[in-house]
Amino acid sequence: MNNVGKNMNDVIPSPVGREAPKDSVIAQETLKMKARNVDVFYADKQAIDDVSIDVGLENVVAFIGPSGCGKSTFLRCLNRMNDTIPIAKVTGEITLDGEDIYASDMDVVQLRARVGMVFQKPNPFPKSIFENVAYGPRIHGLAASKLDMDAIVEKSLRRAGLWEEVKDRLQDSGTALSGGQQQRLCIARAIAVDPEGILMDEPCSALDPIATAKIEELIHELRGRYAIVIVTHNMQQAARVSQRTAFFHLGTLVEYGDTSDLFTNPREERTKDYITGRYG
């Protein structure tokens, strides 16, 4: 796209034989998250090997690759959810608006409020729909009054495209909704704290095609407001929702580029094999 190659000076030279640099550059003004030379170890096993990637506001980024290739692991590095796994160790540099998120003075709680996450399986809390959305604003003290809270909940549910379906039953349990509605509730819950980025870990893999279409539509609408990264097993989905795609294989970033280029004209043999269905 037009942004590619503008800011070569932004790129840290990567080790010999890797081709990431040129692709990992995006326009400075919309750049949100930047990862450089990230390695992840689970005990002695290396799960991620030297991954560098940029994420901006304008472009939805999709991570694709076969199961176990490390795409979810890497996604979880972006808001330090790997901290909850005691044996996981992350090295390299990941920044959010230029701040190193693995710096010792970075408050993880604050970070996760800025970079939200939506999981593979919808995981609403066993509380009412209202309380699910109000959860984040409440713990971060974002609403000064009951009216504020009502407004935040309504705004979040509207953005998640769920308001019309649930406005009359906000006190019903969140777990009583359908799978697709639950997932949109989780997205509403994530955007209720007004984050800067949203990480989605295979958000549609447990949903039927209609619910999937709704979530994809929602991702289109949220683009530009939030930096969005989505992990998906479904290559058509990656092609539909993302502007940029990263292909992971065996813990390495094989190729990162504009989605249209990557799918029509992959530079790497392995990428080509994967998207044509030869393995994975």
Add this chain to the structure above:
Amino acid sequence: MSALSLFVLVFGLATIAWIAARFRAARAVPLGEARAHSLPSYHGWYVALWLAIPALLFLSVWSVVSPGLVEQSVLSSSAAEALPASQIEREAILGEARALADGSLSAAFNEEARGLVPAYQQASGYYGMIGIVATLLLAFAGGAFAFLRIRPDFRARNRVERVVMWVLLIASLIAILTTVGIVASLLFETIRFFERVSVVEFIFGTQWSPQVADASGDEGSFGAIPLFWGTVLIGAIIAMIVAIPLGLMSAIYLTQYAAPRVRSVMKPVLEILAGVPTVVYGYFAALTVAPAVRDFAVTVLGISSASSESAIAAGVVMGVMIIPFVSSMADDSIAAVPGAMRDGSLAMGATNSETIKRVLVPAALPGIVGGVLLAVSRAIGETMIVVMAAGLAANLTVNPFESVTTVTVQIVQLLTGDQEFNSSKTLAAFALGLVLFIITLLLNIVALGVVKRFREAYE
């Protein structure tokens, strides 16, 4: 031959039959023919079961019936005509004669008994022989019947499986029937008690003094309110004030904060606490906690009359005792909350303790409540600690520094020592037992219901 050696003999025969039948079944399929329906060992089991079960059933019935038959034949013998008419004397002489006959007594006190010995020996030899012959006949008949049925297409496996099912069914029925029997015996004695003392007075009366009941009549001495209040005060209030927070917090620490190595040490240690005999807790309560509580009451609170037996000493120690119950149930139910819930909350930027307080504990609450109810039902059935630390005085008081007593302690009190089984005092123990049983039963039903609903929510 005694019943025991006969039993061993039948067992040995069954083993031989098992081996023989297995061998025969293995040979029964000619080479190249279709496969037999059942494995040889199933044929072995089939024959062994046919050999052993009818024979052993007969043996067990016979060992119950034959002493009666022996006695009858002795009584009808000529030597028995000289026996006294009184039932008790006759029984005594017969018992002596029996002991002389089987050699467990060497010398007789009664001349009549000595006269009966030959008759006894003859009769028991006769019936014993019948028993042996019939048992062995049944064993051989059963074994032969089954052995002759060994054929490649005989469905021995299905039949053996059915026997296994019956054995398991009988095993589970024994526990249930025992419970029913216990309840029934409680029920009959309780009905007898309520013929003497009115139900209303028992349940709503506030005066408990069974010691004076014999002297001053039954009215006004059997009000169980002080006992149930004491039980509730110690088991459901004081013990729970100790056990719920400590148990819950230790469960939260163990599931959410403890490193795996710490958990692997602390959890078993905590569970050992559940294995300490309650008498040991009783010592601890009576010798250490109760005096400390009294000193505290006298010096700090200025209650000069504080007794060395108090509700609070027993309740606190009981609370410590049931910490493992609360904590292991809470541990299980917190661990059963899907990890996705926790991740979801952490990913919202909630801290660990916010996640626990707002998501994990509410989601696990039914399981925790179930655990607490089970702990309560255990606490109110507890006796030893209360006997040793809380005393025997049936006071109706809310002051935890006073001595109170509980239902179980009073049952012990009413039934120990020399008691005649016909007084209202002893019968009252059964009534108390029944009411306690009903209360714990209801608590358990509610608790299990709550836990079950919780499980369904996440499956």
